[in-house]
């Protein structure tokens with residue numbers, strides 16, 4: 186058995202898919218992992234995959250051509266999901282992706298591969314993809330930008346899954362002429378977007394924590410206006426905190442303006 | 454009337470969002486439009502909720518009135534010319550600034566602009582038009598805009614606005630012309646339906662234009678919607694859904710919204726509703742609306758002159774099924790898609806899956822469960838290969854009693870908030886349906 190240990194991101198796992206395929210060890214004898222194993226087993230060969238943009242690009246192209254844009258997108262989304270294995274530890278994310286691709290390429294019509302939900306690994310890819318999708322859809326709405334002194338729009342998020350690429354596409358399309366930065370504090374990664382350009386995802390572990398607290402002159406005023414709107418739009422006779430919490434789960438509250446419970450303190 | 458000039462933006466926003474909150478539509482759905490690389494904004498067909506207010510409703514658009522001054526006298530409305538409330542009006546620039554600054558910060562998906570009637574319907578419509586014009590052309594806003602068309606305004610103004618907005622709506626307000634006369638003396642069926650018809654033909658015409666010249670500007674691309682107030686007047690559910698049905702069929706509306714009446718004006722013309730707004734009834738109407746739009750039901754099948762209201766304790770599909778036991782049981786391995794759709798506990802998705810899956814092999818109850826059928830509802834109405842799941846009787850009272858034992862008939866949010874209100878009128882309401890109250894004791 187040959188085990189390919191991949192880096193847990195799109196390039197890492199796609200490179201793993203490429204290397205595994207190119208190794209010609211036979212699919213049955215191959216396993217991919219999206220993290221180093223807890224215990225190394227005897228009589229196993231472990232191969233550490235070094236992410237390679239060219240290989241990853243090739244895999245992406247093959248997926249788009251043979252399995253279609255949509256399947257490619259959904260597989261990427263699955264890779265961005267947080268859970269590396271199922272709760273019982275059975276199905277590794279990278280391995281599920283690999284097997285789904287192998288199956289898709291063997292089918293007459295590879296665009297239908299994600300309908301083969303009877304296959305546990307396809308089902309897993311589907312589930313993971315949905316987890317990322319649901320959370321990113323939430324954040325398209327729940328994310329809040331603050332305007333900093335230097336005019337940059339800044340947002341902090343704490344997502345379970347790596348939603349940055351999805352958010353990057355969305356906000357670049359939506360706010361093309363703004364400079365903005367979306368900071369994933371869990372992963373210490375950030376989207377950096379310059380007006381009129383495409384976005385980048387960068388390591389943000391050295392982000393200047395001072396600058397992001399210096400708001401523009403108008404910022405607090407708009408926050409206050411927003412909170413006033415938020416309070417007055419609710420209908421008292423229909424008050425329903427249970428429904429509210431069901432719709433916007435508590436874990437998102439601290440990164441919003443209106444529900445963080447801090448807007449009153451911050452505002453003089 | 455209060456002087457508005459000295460009000461700050463904050464005061465105005467407080468007054469004019471408070472005055473807009475009873476309009477229930479806040480969706481930003483119906484159209485996909487990518488950014489244009491220069492201005493600001495795009496739209497997504499499913500819509501995006503940006504937050505949820507304390508009443509649990511989605512906040513998607515900056516929902517405000519342009520002004521809450523009003524020369525009309527609608528009895529149910531807190532802005533009518535007889536009430537003593539603080540009045541305010543925005544300027545077009547103020548609306549633009551709020552929209553742009555909120556949008557950049559990702560507070561909102563766009564703007565929902567409605568208005569009281571200042572000076573005259575056309576005068577007000579002109580102000581709304583100017584506002585939207587500035588937003589689109591000066592601020593280059595490319596996000597979602599929903600505008601109210603003011604009944605009685607110059608058609609040309611409504612048309613011009615339609616080329617800038619994504620969605621337009623004119624509220625039906627009340628289901629019958631009679632109620633409208635009684636409560637909204639300055640409005641009439643004609644002043645409401647005429648612009649609605651105009652927008653409809655505008656949309657149809659625009660479809661051709663856009664097909665011919667791809668550059669043609671879009672007219673109300675996310676369609677039109679309307680709203681009816683429920684429980685202010687004595688109309689039955691039957692009357693309400695008949696109106697909704699004809700709006701969908703004859704006016705091609707995208708959505709009809711229902712708004713549980715809240716007595717804000719405390720006018721003696723209106724019911725007092727000590728149990729609070731009729732939220733559960735509103736919920737049942739939304740469910741029925743869903744049956745009209747997606748399940749091929751007709752209003753006349755759901756209710757009738759002799760049985761004009763839904764049983765609020767059951768979802769309308771269960772209610773319908775109980776009264777049409779002659780259609781059941783349905784054989785899962787044979788029934789066509791439309792028949793399956795009518796079975797309680799089988800949604801559109803499960804119906805499709807059943808049709809696909811049974812091509813491979815005969816389905817049994819375990820398969821249905823995997824497919825996502827809600828068996829505790831469906832089991833009374835179906836057979837698999839000729840067999841029922843349990844030895845149940847096909848009998849109205851018996852099934853009703855069992856279905857009511859199922860807590861999920863009343864959604865969680867109503868079990869918490871609307872429960873007392875529910876038990877206020879239960880006995881009497883149940884009697885209306887020929888149901889003996891003690892049979893439903895498990896619920897009460």
Ligand code: SF4
Nearest residue numbers: 523525527530533569
């Ligand atoms: S027209 Fe009627 S409903 Fe509209 S603001 Fe005036 S009084 Fe209220």
